[in-house]
Amino acid sequence: MISVEEALEKLLSNVEVLAKEEVAVLDSLGQVLVEDVYSDIDVPPLDNSAMDGYAVRSSDTLGAGPQSPRLFRVIDTVAAGSISESEVTAGTAVRIMTGAPVPNGADAVVRFEDTDEVSRQEISGGKPITEVGILCEAGVGLNIRQAGEDIRRGFRILAEGTVIRPAEVGVLASLGRNKATVISRPVVAILSTGNELVEVGQPLPTGKIYNSNSYSVAALVRRYGGIPRMLGIALDSEDSLVEALRRGLDADMLITSGGVSVGDYDVVKDVLAKEGEIGFWTVRMKPGKPLAFGTIRGVDKQGAPRRIPHLGLPGNPVSSMVTFEMFARPAIFKMMGKKNWAKPTVEAVLEDGIVNTDGRRVFTRAIIEKREGRYFARLTGPQGSGVLTSMSQANGLAIVPEDWAEARPGDIVRVLMLDWNEEVI
Numbered sequence: 001m002i003s004v005e006e007a008l009e010k011l012l013s014n015v016e017v018l019a020k021e022e023v024a025v026l027d028s029l030g031q032v033l034v035e036d037v038y039s040d041i042d043v044p045p046l047d048n049s050a051m052d053g054y055a056v057r058s059s060d061t062l063g064a065g066p067q068s069p070r071l072f073r074v075i076d077t078v079a080a081g082s083i084s085e086s087e088v089t090a091g092t093a094v095r096i097m098t099g100a101p102v103p104n105g106a107d108a109v110v111r112f113e114d115t116d117e118v119s120r121q122e123i124s125g126g127k128p129i130t131e132v133g134i135l136c137e138a139g140v141g142l143n144i145r146q147a148g149e150d151i152r153r154g155f156r157i158l159a160e161g162t163v164i165r166p167a168e169v170g171v172l173a174s175l176g177r178n179k180a181t182v183i184s185r186p187v188v189a190i191l192s193t194g195n196e197l198v199e200v201g202q203p204l205p206t207g208k209i210y211n212s213n214s215y216s217v218a219a220l221v222r223r224y225g226g227i228p229r230m231l232g233i234a235l236d237s238e239d240s241l242v243e244a245l246r247r248g249l250d251a252d253m254l255i256t257s258g259g260v261s262v263g264d265y266d267v268v269k270d271v272l273a274k275e276g277e278i279g280f281w282t283v284r285m286k287p288g289k290p291l292a293f294g295t296i297r298g299v300d301k302q303g304a305p306r307r308i309p310h311l312g313l314p315g316n317p318v319s320s321m322v323t324f325e326m327f328a329r330p331a332i333f334k335m336m337g338k339k340n341w342a343k344p345t346v347e348a349v350l351e352d353g354i355v356n357t358d359g360r361r362v363f364t365r366a367i368i369e370k371r372e373g374r375y376f377a378r379l380t381g382p383q384g385s386g387v388l389t390s391m392s393q394a395n396g397l398a399i400v401p402e403d404w405a406e407a408r409p410g411d412i413v414r415v416l417m418l419d420w421n422e423e424v425i
């Protein structure tokens with residue numbers, strides 16, 4: 001048996017970072033930038049007002065206060081998106097809205113609340129006022145956002161290697177960019193094997209079960225940024241498997257589920273050995289002991305031969321999801337050019353006991369809660385690798401190390417977080 005780390009290292013050494021592509025800015029969410037992004041504009045482009053108020057010369061407000069207003073002549077009004085042609089000179093003010101460029105001559109904006117505008121408007125009966133009293137002293141630059149204070153023309157704004165999050169999508173848009181050059185998303189072909197499997201949406205004959213693995217695996221692929229390609233179900237026969245596999249040979253990675261243990265019908269390993277180079281491992285983890293990994297002979301877009309990484313997950317629904325998290329997720333991240341593929345972990349106080357019978361690393365489905373500043377982990381219930389609802393109830397995988405024969409209530413264990421939700425944070 002090899003360790004989780006050894007298995008991951010072997011797998012990742014067979015997985016390459018994909019080529020770059022240009023995509024619409026919104027579609028780049030979660031992808032890795034492969035260009036340094038420079039700005040050819042200032043953001044904001046002009047000095048502009050941070051408040052609704054009056055643009056004035058700050059020196060004219062000296063001595064102003066609630067009891068000693070300074071009177072200004074209102075010479076113009078300017079809204080965001082317009083430019084005032086008026087120049088602010090001694091004793092004059094331009095009424096200005098948030099985001100509007102500051103008119104020439106002005107060096108401060110006094111917000112409406114620090115003027116007597118409201119009482120004057122009451123007197124004028126809603127007609128535009130021609131004079132306003134300023135009720136505070138305004139320092140130079142008050143309520144003015146300077147041109148380029150966010151983004152300066154000519155500067156590098158985003159570095160190659162940045163993972164695009166919503167904020168980066170927004171930053172690219174604020175530069176006027178509608179495209180980004182990023183590392184491609186891997187297309188992951190997904191094939192479930194088993195004579196017992198029936199496609200969802202069909203009636204369920206006696207003795208059969210629905211194919212859930214294709215769906216949980218495809219959902220994981222999508223969650224981690226890949227593009228799932230469903231190859232459907234293959235029977236436990238060489239012909240059926242070969243036929244199905246050939247439909248996925250232009251993908252960036254192939255994931256199968258089932259057929260990798262030592263049962264009579266576990267033909268995946270024989271077929272894959274013929275179609276490529278296949279390694280079979282027993283990994284020191286529970287669930288997920290039997291795992292296949294190899295490369296399959298395929299062709300690239302130009303028809304040249306290439307090798308496609310293949311990950312053969314165990315068929316049990318929990319095992320396939322847990323081994324996906326441990327192996328397929330890092331592979332997808334590597335292909336996408338991400339540098340950090342560790343899952344977030346916390347230390348938690350265990351509330352249930354767990355036995356570890358054969359020296360494997362045990363990943364138990366757990367509900368993690370934070371109480372009085374500490375994390376607590378309790379098991380979801382029955383931990384059989386066929387109990388898929390245990391994954392659905394869990395927000396984390398509590399880990400019992402290989403060299404622990406058991407974990408007792410009160411022990412501190414490491415937990416891989418599957419989700420961070422409000423209840424945990």
Ligand code: AMP
Pocket residue numbers: 192193194196197209210211212213214257258259260261263314315316317
């Ligand atoms: P196998 O690894 O093929 O021996 O399968 C192990 C267990 O997982 C068996 O009970 C299978 O019926 C079940 N199983 C295999 N593939 C799937 C699938 N795609 N969806 C749901 N259960 C599956």
Ligand code: MG
Pocket residue numbers: 193194195236258259265315
């Ligand atoms: Mg099977």
